[in-house]
Amino acid sequence: MALVGIAKLAAQASPLQHKRSVDYLQLATRSILNPCSSQRVPFEWTINPYRGCEYGCKYCYARYTHEFMELREPSAFERKIFVKSFQAAVFRRELAAVKAGARLAIGTATDPYQPAERRFRITQQILEILAQMRGLRLSITTKSDLVARDAPILAQLAKSHCLHVSFTVTTMDRRLARLLEPYAPRPDLRLRALRTLREHGIQAGVFASPLLPGLNDSLASLRFLGQSIFEAGASYFGANPLFLRPCSKQVMLSLIEQRFPKLLARYQTLFRRADFLDENYAHQVRKRVEAVRREFRLAPCPEDYLPPEAADPQLSLFEPSWSGTPANAGR
Numbered sequence: 001m002a003l004v005g006i007a008k009l010a011a012q013a014s015p016l017q018h019k020r021s022v023d024y025l026q027l028a029t030r031s032i033l034n035p036c037s038s039q040r041v042p043f044e045w046t047i048n049p050y051r052g053c054e055y056g057c058k059y060c061y062a063r064y065t066h067e068f069m070e071l072r073e074p075s076a077f078e079r080k081i082f083v084k085s086f087q088a089a090v091f092r093r094e095l096a097a098v099k100a101g102a103r104l105a106i107g108t109a110t111d112p113y114q115p116a117e118r119r120f121r122i123t124q125q126i127l128e129i130l131a132q133m134r135g136l137r138l139s140i141t142t143k144s145d146l147v148a149r150d151a152p153i154l155a156q157l158a159k160s161h162c163l164h165v166s167f168t169v170t171t172m173d174r175r176l177a178r179l180l181e182p183y184a185p186r187p188d189l190r191l192r193a194l195r196t197l198r199e200h201g202i203q204a205g206v207f208a209s210p211l212l213p214g215l216n217d218s219l220a221s222l223r224f225l226g227q228s229i230f231e232a233g234a235s236y237f238g239a240n241p242l243f244l245r246p247c248s249k250q251v252m253l254s255l256i257e258q259r260f261p262k263l264l265a266r267y268q269t270l271f272r273r274a275d276f277l278d279e280n281y282a283h284q285v286r287k288r289v290e291a292v293r294r295e296f297r298l299a300p301c302p303e304d305y306l307p308p309e310a311a312d313p314q315l316s317l318f319e320p321s322w323s324g325t326p327a328n329a330g331r
C-alpha cells in the first residue's frame, strides 16, 4: 500500500539524532545498607540505590560492578540501570546495626541522583527515613543538580546529623565536560545546586576527581574551577588523580584516541604498567590543588561536627517523634 500524508512524510524523515535507550530494571536486593571494612575509605556503611549509572563518564571505574552480573560490555553499565527494591520497614531494621556517630556514605559506587532518581525516588525515601534519626555522619556524592530537589530534607538532616554533600566537578569547560561525562548535568548546573544547598545551611563542597593529565590538571584550569566553586559558596575543595581499572581503561583510552590523539602516547605510557598514576604526578597536582585552596580560602575536606543534641548519648538514634517501631528497639 502506498504511503500518503503524514505516513509518507514519516517514512521519508531523515535521522537527526539517535537518542540512546536506557533500560530500568528492578533488582531484588536483600539490603540497601552495606557494611564497609576498608581502612582506605572514611566510612563504615555505604548506600547505592542504583546499580549502573546513566551519566556514562568515560573514566568511571565503577563499570566493573556490572561484570558481577555477567554484563561485560562497558556500555551496559550506563544503559542497564538496576533500581534496588526498597522497603522502608526493611531499611529501618537494617539501621539497627548502625551505631551513633557512624559514617554512612550515599553514592560511593554510582550516582544517587542520576536520572532514575527522578522517577523512582529511592534516594529521597532513604533520606526521609534518615531524617527520623539523629547522630550519624552522613555524606552524599553526586554530579547531579537533582539533589537540590531534596534541599528541605537535607536541611532537616543537617540539624540532627553531621552532613555534607560533595559535588564532583572536574572542569568548568562545558565542551570538555560533555566529552568526559557525556550525560551528566553541566558543571554550572551542579554549582547552582551547590549554591541552593548552601542557602539551606547545608555543608557542601567540590571534588574535582579525577584529574586527567593534559586535560583538566593545569593550574589555570584548577584556578578557574576554584574561583567558580568559591563564588558558588563551596566550603571545601579536593581532587585526586585519575585511576583506571581495566574496564574503564578501554573506554577512556578510546576517547583519548578519538578526541585527543596527541595525548594518546602519553596515556599509554602512563597506564602501561599500573592502574594508578605515579607519585611524582600525584605530588605535582596536589601542590596545584593546595595553591588553589589557599587562594580561595577553601578547606581540604568537610568539617566534622555533630549537632549538640545528636551527640547526647542518652538519646536514641531514632527521633522520639517518629511513630513507627524503632529499628533498634529491643536490642
Ligand code: SF4
Pocket (backbone or CB within 6 Å): 053, 054, 055, 056, 057, 059, 060, 061, 062, 109, 110, 111, 143, 181, 184
Ligand atoms: S557519575 Fe560517577 S558513577 Fe556515574 S558514570 Fe560518572 S563516575 Fe560513574
